[in-house]
Amino acid sequence: MNRESILGCLPQCIERYGFTSVVAEKVCTWVYRKRVTSFDLMMDIPKPVRNDLCSKFSISLPSPVEAAESVDGSVKYLFKTDLGNPFEAVFMPTGGRGTLCISTQSGCRMACSFCYTGSMGFRQNLSAGEIVGQVLGVPRASRVNRIVIMGMGEPLDNFNETLKALDILTASWGVAFGASNITLSTIGVLPELQSLIEMRKCNIAVSLHCPFGKGRAKLMPSEILHPILNTIELLRKYPVKKPLRLSFEYLVIPGVNDSQKDAVGVAQLLFGLKSHVNVIPYNSPEVADKENAKAKKFQKLLNKLGVPATFRQPRGFDISAACGMLAAKSEGTV
Numbered sequence: 001m002n003r004e005s006i007l008g009c010l011p012q013c014i015e016r017y018g019f020t021s022v023v024a025e026k027v028c029t030w031v032y033r034k035r036v037t038s039f040d041l042m043m044d045i046p047k048p049v050r051n052d053l054c055s056k057f058s059i060s061l062p063s064p065v066e067a068a069e070s071v072d073g074s075v076k077y078l079f080k081t082d083l084g085n086p087f088e089a090v091f092m093p094t095g096g097r098g099t100l101c102i103s104t105q106s107g108c109r110m111a112c113s114f115c116y117t118g119s120m121g122f123r124q125n126l127s128a129g130e131i132v133g134q135v136l137g138v139p140r141a142s143r144v145n146r147i148v149i150m151g152m153g154e155p156l157d158n159f160n161e162t163l164k165a166l167d168i169l170t171a172s173w174g175v176a177f178g179a180s181n182i183t184l185s186t187i188g189v190l191p192e193l194q195s196l197i198e199m200r201k202c203n204i205a206v207s208l209h210c211p212f213g214k215g216r217a218k219l220m221p222s223e224i225l226h227p228i229l230n231t232i233e234l235l236r237k238y239p240v241k242k243p244l245r246l247s248f249e250y251l252v253i254p255g256v257n258d259s260q261k262d263a264v265g266v267a268q269l270l271f272g273l274k275s276h277v278n279v280i281p282y283n284s285p286e287v288a289d290k291e292n293a294k295a296k297k298f299q300k301l302l303n304k305l306g307v308p309a310t311f312r313q314p315r316g317f318d319i320s321a322a323c324g325m326l327a328a329k330s331e332g333t334v
């Protein structure tokens, strides 16, 4: 009989094989929290039950097939799915701890014009096990204290597996991360976004990039199906409640979306909405905005209009690990 991989299982999934809820939670705690990879080490479970578990489940953490370290200390890890499709995670150290950026799909269907992951097309959805596996499988796993779901893919386009992964990451029997230490970035897929807000499992970041529908559609074809106006209306109706936070990402492409008119558009669109804007310089191998000067200028424009906005320093640029560059090197597109 083929054993099921325990990674990605919720306790209910273990109970389905006839184990009690107590045993199921214990197993999850050993695997996700204590990061044990052998049933024999689960000392609070009787030996016959451990043998039974072992005959039905396997425990193996995925390990990256390649790693590249940036001069700024960030490390990009390349993983492969069972079908051989690539996905990546990026560890960004800050002091003794660090943020891990994880993927939810191999490739992406959204085809944003500025994003390298988009240019590789869609390969496959990752399973909850593969999503959580990035958090447990990277070499510096014990140092990770923040998770950003901002790697390859659109998480709300792989909603069920992403939700399962969020359950495992936040549950007390799971990885036990605080919801406010996890941020999920999305182009704004409705009604999944509403469910996610109501479940209160993470902070929400919405990729804005242009306040006007027409201009946004040129950068993000998904605007046609998922207009930003609908997303904003939803966010006003279902506010992200404290301690969780709502933010918007604004990628500055010099000469395209960084005019005074754009800044006023952002201020009007977000007026009264409790949130802040993360201004991101355009990460491109051709480096359009070398000193990040244009992005910083746009951030100041927003601040002057009363919009809380911060500048996000790119990390891992030299190893193509900065926002939107995942897949650039592993796929040979650079």
Ligand code: SAH
Pocket (backbone or CB within 6 Å): 110, 112, 114, 115, 116, 149, 150, 151, 152, 153, 154, 155, 185, 186, 187, 205, 206, 207, 249, 251, 280, 281, 282, 283, 284, 323, 324, 325
């Ligand atoms: N699909 C999700 C999450 C993945 S991308 C989303 O779009 O939100 C994470 C962030 O990186 C998004 O805001 C995305 O728009 C941004 N990004 C993509 N390509 C980029 C690039 N070349 N430079 C800077 N940011 C980029």
